[in-house]
Amino acid sequence: MVQEWQQIKEELKSGLSRGQYDLWVSTLDCLGCDDDQLVLGCKNWLHVEWVRGKIHDRLLQAAAARFPEVRGIRYKIIASDPLQVEEAEPETDLGPRQISFADVAPEHRPLFNPRFTFDQFVVGQSNQFAYATCRAIAGDQPFFNQSIYLVANPGLGKSHLAHAVGNLFFSERSGTRVHYVTSEQFANEMIGALKQDRIEGFKRKYRENCDVLLLEKIEFFSGKRKIQDELVYTLDELLDRGKKIVCTGNASPKDIPKLNSELRSRLSGVLVAPIEPPDFHTRVAIVRKKAAYENVKLPAEVAEFLADQVTSDVRQLESCLIGVMAKSNILGVPISLALAQEVSQALLDSLPNLGMENIVQTVCSTFGVTPNDLRSRARGKQLSQARHVAMYLCRQYTSESLASIARAFGRSHSTVLYAVRRMQQELDGKNASLKRQVDYISRRLETGCLFP
Numbered sequence: 001m002v003q004e005w006q007q008i009k010e011e012l013k014s015g016l017s018r019g020q021y022d023l024w025v026s027t028l029d030c031l032g033c034d035d036d037q038l039v040l041g042c043k044n045w046l047h048v049e050w051v052r053g054k055i056h057d058r059l060l061q062a063a064a065a066r067f068p069e070v071r072g073i074r075y076k077i078i079a080s081d082p083l084q085v086e087e088a089e090p091e092t093d094l095g096p097r098q099i100s101f102a103d104v105a106p107e108h109r110p111l112f113n114p115r116f117t118f119d120q121f122v123v124g125q126s127n128q129f130a131y132a133t134c135r136a137i138a139g140d141q142p143f144f145n146q147s148i149y150l151v152a153n154p155g156l157g158k159s160h161l162a163h164a165v166g167n168l169f170f171s172e173r174s175g176t177r178v179h180y181v182t183s184e185q186f187a188n189e190m191i192g193a194l195k196q197d198r199i200e201g202f203k204r205k206y207r208e209n210c211d212v213l214l215l216e217k218i219e220f221f222s223g224k225r226k227i228q229d230e231l232v233y234t235l236d237e238l239l240d241r242g243k244k245i246v247c248t249g250n251a252s253p254k255d256i257p258k259l260n261s262e263l264r265s266r267l268s269g270v271l272v273a274p275i276e277p278p279d280f281h282t283r284v285a286i287v288r289k290k291a292a293y294e295n296v297k298l299p300a301e302v303a304e305f306l307a308d309q310v311t312s313d314v315r316q317l318e319s320c321l322i323g324v325m326a327k328s329n330i331l332g333v334p335i336s337l338a339l340a341q342e343v344s345q346a347l348l349d350s351l352p353n354l355g356m357e358n359i360v361q362t363v364c365s366t367f368g369v370t371p372n373d374l375r376s377r378a379r380g381k382q383l384s385q386a387r388h389v390a391m392y393l394c395r396q397y398t399s400e401s402l403a404s405i406a407r408a409f410g411r412s413h414s415t416v417l418y419a420v421r422r423m424q425q426e427l428d429g430k431n432a433s434l435k436r437q438v439d440y441i442s443r444r445l446e447t448g449c450l451f452p
């Protein structure tokens with residue numbers, strides 16, 4: 001098998017640059033066959049995603065030519081300790097396959113991020129109140145408050161805690177009807193329901209058929225009068241029925257402009273739990289926890305260096321750590337202070353400068369299309385998908401207005417709005433393959449400066 005695996009790797013050399021081969025293919029391990037699956041070992045999830053996204057089909061073809069029983073490939077993440085092997089999430093959409101019951105049966109698991117649990121949340125002085133209130137609201141003991149409003153600047157753990165509440169309900173009291181929704185989704189859903197004469201269904205969903213409402217990014221409601229009214233009714237009804245509510249926002253209700261007085265007063269009555277930027281020790285603990293989650297041993301000096309570099313946004317801190325782990329694992333060099341310095345410098349310089357050009361380039365190289373294709377009137381399925389993803393990511397990563405994104409793509413404002421909403425719906429729904437694609441591109445964008 002060793003010889004065949006070597007041949008497969010050799011075959012993959014064509015079509016890849018030397019750098020790509022050295023980074024991603026030569027570091028792949030063949031762990032053998034399990035039934036009709038070839039099992040491959042990757043260094044980390046970034047490695048898995050690259051291989052899945054770029055060479056899965058070619059790998060499968062080459063493997064099937066040598067081992068006729070092979071029908072698919074499973075990826076495992078091999079930790080630095082070779083005895084620790086973790087199964088990567090199974091791929092579901094690559095290549096033709098038989099439709100199974102699971103494909104048509106309704107998906108009951110809500111889309112809570114499995115990483116965002118209470119166990120994975122590091123508690124420090126800056127967030128202990130928010131953590132404690134979320135835990136209490138998710139617990140089965142009576143809690144004096146049935147609604148919380150988490151307020152913090154971006155990247156400080158609001159979504160993490162909201163998902164942790166959802167995850168806990170799902171794992172411990174799965175009968176509880178938990179609705180997780182961003183304010184923008186809530187608004188879109190309501191507008192859609194109004195247009196299609198389904199508003200009663202919408203009301204039932206959020207008022208009657210809901211035990212826990214997790215509602216993110218309340219600031220989106222600013223200036224949207226009609227939707228604010230609907231939200232007031234929803235909150236009143238849920239609170240009257242003794243249901244639980246967790247809202248998040250980047251400002252406290254009194255500081256969000258253009259909220260009507262009813263909504264402002266409802267939200268001000270909710271227990272407001274602020275999250276402040278974490279102190280140095282908490283940041284070190286966060287870095288360590290994230291590294292441990294990825295099975296990576298991090299030298300203390302590296303954890304401290306990263307925690308010292310990024311002080312106000314845990315998301316950025318995480319990006320730096322991911323960059324360090326990715327570069328170390330993929331290049332096969334140990335994690336060192338020098339590597340951390342190099343990566344954090346590159347990342348911190350590049351993150352704020354991510355513009356539409358970077359996004360368009362990354363989307364184009366992922367989908368195998370050109371920027372001109374994206375701007376053209378052509379409408380193939382793949383091309384439309386790439387265009388929608390690019391528009392969506394421009395909204396996510398830049399502060400460009402809809403009008404300026406529309407200009408960049410030679411489209412109208414409403415086309416961009418439609419594309420962004422459509423993408424959001426797909427991502428909130430069950431389109432796992434699109435989700436993976438968007439995640440993959442996002443990570444490429446965030447760590448792009450490391451692997452030019």
Ligand SMILES: Nc1ncnc2c1ncn2[C@@H]1O[C@H](COP(=O)(O)OP(=O)(O)OP(=O)(O)O)[C@@H](O)[C@H]1O
Pocket residue numbers: 116120121122123127152153154155156157158159160161250286314315318
């Ligand atoms: N105390 C913490 N412990 C562990 N991870 C944390 C902590 N705080 C934040 N994070 C991580 O930081 C990242 C960003 O957090 P999150 O998405 O919850 O931020 P947010 O406050 O919702 O940001 P935004 O307002 O931009 O949506 C996540 O990966 C989350 O796991």
